[in-house]
Amino acid sequence: MTELKKWYELPIGCSNMEPGSSLNNITAGWRVFMPEIDKNKCTKCRLCWIFCPEGAMELDEEGFTKVNYTYCKGCGICANECPSKAITMKRMEV
Amino acid sequence: MLIEIRWHGRGGQGAVTAAELLASAAIMEGKWAQAFPSFGAERRGAPVQAYTRIDDKPIYDRSFIYEPDVVVVLDQSLLEGDEARNVMSGLKPNGKLIVNTNQEPREVAKKLGYKGEIVVVDATSIAIELIGRPIVNTAMLGAVVKAVKIVELTSILKVLEKRFSGSMVDRNVKAIMRAFEKAVVGVVES
Amino acid sequence: MAHRLALSTNYAVAYAVKNCDVDVIAAYPITPQTSVVEKLSEFVADGELDAEFVPVESEHSALSAVVGASAAGARVFTATASQGLALMHEILFIASGMRLPIVMSIANRTLSMPLNIHNDHQDMMSSRDCGWVQMYVSSAQEAHDTIIQSYRLAERTDILLPVCVCYDGYVLSHTYEPVDVREKSEVLEYVPRVDRPHVLDPDKPITIGVMALPNYTYEFKYQLVDALTKVPKALEEVDKEFDKRFGVSYGLYEEYMTEDAEVLLVALGAVASTAKVAINRLREKGVKAGLFRPRLYRPIPVDLWKRILEKAKALAIVDRAIAFGGVGGPLFTDIATIFANDREKPLMMNFIAGIGGRDVTVNNLIDMVNIAFKALEKGRVEKPCIYYGVRGVDYGGY
Numbered sequence A: 001m002t003e004l005k006k007w008y009e010l011p012i013g014c015s016n017m018e019p020g021s022s023l024n025n026i027t028a029g030w031r032v033f034m035p036e037i038d039k040n041k042c043t044k045c046r047l048c049w050i051f052c053p054e055g056a057m058e059l060d061e062e063g064f065t066k067v068n069y070t071y072c073k074g075c076g077i078c079a080n081e082c083p084s085k086a087i088t089m090k091r092m093e094v
Numbered sequence B: 001m002l003i004e005i006r007w008h009g010r011g012g013q014g015a016v017t018a019a020e021l022l023a024s025a026a027i028m029e030g031k032w033a034q035a036f037p038s039f040g041a042e043r044r045g046a047p048v049q050a051y052t053r054i055d056d057k058p059i060y061d062r063s064f065i066y067e068p069d070v071v072v073v074l075d076q077s078l079l080e081g082d083e084a085r086n087v088m089s090g091l092k093p094n095g096k097l098i099v100n101t102n103q104e105p106r107e108v109a110k111k112l113g114y115k116g117e118i119v120v121v122d123a124t125s126i127a128i129e130l131i132g133r134p135i136v137n138t139a140m141l142g143a144v145v146k147a148v149k150i151v152e153l154t155s156i157l158k159v160l161e162k163r164f165s166g167s168m169v170d171r172n173v174k175a176i177m178r179a180f181e182k183a184v185v186g187v188v189e190s
Numbered sequence C: 001m002a003h004r005l006a007l008s009t010n011y012a013v014a015y016a017v018k019n020c021d022v023d024v025i026a027a028y029p030i031t032p033q034t035s036v037v038e039k040l041s042e043f044v045a046d047g048e049l050d051a052e053f054v055p056v057e058s059e060h061s062a063l064s065a066v067v068g069a070s071a072a073g074a075r076v077f078t079a080t081a082s083q084g085l086a087l088m089h090e091i092l093f094i095a096s097g098m099r100l101p102i103v104m105s106i107a108n109r110t111l112s113m114p115l116n117i118h119n120d121h122q123d124m125m126s127s128r129d130c131g132w133v134q135m136y137v138s139s140a141q142e143a144h145d146t147i148i149q150s151y152r153l154a155e156r157t158d159i160l161l162p163v164c165v166c167y168d169g170y171v172l173s174h175t176y177e178p179v180d181v182r183e184k185s186e187v188l189e190y191v192p193r194v195d196r197p198h199v200l201d202p203d204k205p206i207t208i209g210v211m212a213l214p215n216y217t218y219e220f221k222y223q224l225v226d227a228l229t230k231v232p233k234a235l236e237e238v239d240k241e242f243d244k245r246f247g248v249s250y251g252l253y254e255e256y257m258t259e260d261a262e263v264l265l266v267a268l269g270a271v272a273s274t275a276k277v278a279i280n281r282l283r284e285k286g287v288k289a290g291l292f293r294p295r296l297y298r299p300i301p302v303d304l305w306k307r308i309l310e311k312a313k314a315l316a317i318v319d320r321a322i323a324f325g326g327v328g329g330p331l332f333t334d335i336a337t338i339f340a341n342d343r344e345k346p347l348m349m350n351f352i353a354g355i356g357g358r359d360v361t362v363n364n365l366i367d368m369v370n371i372a373f374k375a376l377e378k379g380r381v382e383k384p385c386i387y388y389g390v391r392g393v394d395y396g397g398y
Helices: A048-049 A075-083 B016-027 B081-090 B105-112 B123-132 B135-147 B153-163 B167-182 C008-021 C034-045 C059-069 C082-087 C087-096 C140-154 C184-190 C214-227 C231-246 C270-286 C302-309 C330-338 C363-379
Strands: A033-037 A058-060 A066-069 A087-091 B002-011 B032-038 B047-055 B070-073 B095-101 B116-121 B184-188 C003-008 C024-027 C050-054 C078-079 C105-107 C133-136 C161-169 C176-181 C252-255 C264-267 C289-294 C296-298 C314-319 C346-351 C386-387
Touching: A033 A066, A033 C161, A048 A058, A048 A075, A048 B123, B002 B016, B016 B032, B016 B047, B016 B135, B016 B153, B016 C003, B016 C176, B047 B081, B047 C270, B047 C289, B070 B081, B095 B135, B105 B116, B116 B135, B123 B135, B123 B167, B135 B153, B135 B167, B167 C264, B167 C346, B167 C386, C003 C008, C003 C140, C008 C034, C008 C140, C008 C161, C008 C176, C008 C184, C024 C034, C024 C059, C034 C078, C050 C105, C050 C386, C059 C082, C059 C087, C078 C082, C082 C087, C082 C176, C087 C214, C105 C140, C105 C252, C133 C140, C140 C161, C140 C176, C140 C231, C161 C231, C161 C270, C184 C231, C214 C231, C252 C270, C264 C270, C264 C302, C264 C363, C270 C289, C270 C363, C289 C302, C296 C363, C302 C330, C314 C363, C330 C346, C346 C363
Parallel strands: B002 B070, B070 B095, B095 B116, C024 C050, C024 C078, C078 C105, C105 C161, C133 C161, C264 C289, C264 C314, C314 C346, C346 C386
Antiparallel strands: A033 A087, A058 A066, B002 B047, B032 B047, B032 C176, B116 B184, C003 C176, C133 C296, C252 C289
């Protein structure tokens, strides 16, 4: 358990001085299911990329969406929104 | 010497501006002055009071003026009925009453039961002739400067030039000079 | 070299803001503040002030716009009064919590109902817990100079707090009097641009205004508590520096004939100015009365106030705001609390006066001092809080 900072150790003005610090929070551990994208069915509509609540969808060199498994929490919204049913949620191996 | 002047007019006649112009002139001469309004309902025609205080040293009193040395009445109708009591309230025994009217000093004083120094000028006619509208404040300023001798006429004229622009300056200057000339100072003993 | 003009306090504030070379002004008109921002919009339109003038649709938006601009590093200004200030209320806490050096002028006006455009202190008093530095002035010159001092105070890296300068609506805001307008080049030397540690900068991205859970929120709020404790000393320094440059000093308070005073009138703003005349008249009659006028109202410099107030036998504390349902007005409550744990303390009487623009005259103030003397004779206060001047109210035997 990290020690909580004292009031004078906090940055001023309710600020967070480290940009992109939310990347420190690895949400992969929350996952029970993980999404798999079938490139044959994907039409590159990018709805999954827009809808991902964790920003864990990225784009690859060909323009297909690609899951960032460091942050994907397995919520299944991408699979739910995909109009081509190109994403399936697979049970993780323990 | 502190002098307290209370202006009575109706909204739109320029009582507040007159109070400010007088104060500005005094400040330009190096005196201390204060000018502020007392608003009731902010609408044309409603009775309005404005105050000017002038002194050689800083003025700290920021309350309304209850015992003026000078009362200036921009609208004769304020001397009728109930409003007359407000207008005359607290005027010092050796004070001056300055009224915009076409009547003689004696007539005005008699109606009010007033004894003392009274100055009259037909500011409405002067304003209509020289400015084109019945905005009497500058004409009344001319009468005040003549009667009270608290600031130089030239200071008022300088302040006017800063406040107004274009033909308005000329017209108002003429109105002040005409009123200064025409104002009649009378003393009603009995 | 200052030049002397006949200005209303509203205009005096506008001139001060212009000479501080602000970057962004966002405001919404409300009587009796409107001519401040009207004058500023004239300055901007005429090219006398190089600033972004943003006319917004409400005071809530005005302060929000100014918060955003300040967070991006701009020097900002807004002005309001009464209902407008009440509408800004939630953003006030945001501005102080985000430690933004915003300067705002308040032309104090009462709060509805009934609808009334005239002067009392209800508006800022109802928001006094917001974490802003609050100063009350009693002349146009003081308002002008205090705005300039406020930028220097607010932008100090050890302070970084929003500041509001309060002055009585109409009584000060619309009153023309002599004002020495400080020269712009000298003002800018006095309030130079300072780099701030936390600004929104695309090249150095940070987050300002985070969400925090119960485990951290109190610590963030305590930072604000701590920052406010540094204000009195900082303001003294700012004031001394102002004196060195402009030859005028105001201090954190004003005291008038307090040394041997048995009864002290305590009041903020314009009433305290009129009170000087009352004290003079009382002293001519041999009455040992004096005046204490706080200038810095939040944070309260407790030790400074106590040192002066404890010398008197009785305090006649004038409040221009009603704290409905409480034990007295805001200033009275503050002072009573300062002495709460002391066995020896002056008698304290609260006079709630000047509500809704009702004039407070020299005679009213003399009366209040006399009532305090009567209480001293009796040795106790029958009715600590007197709603002074209300028709039909009994003063409890005084």
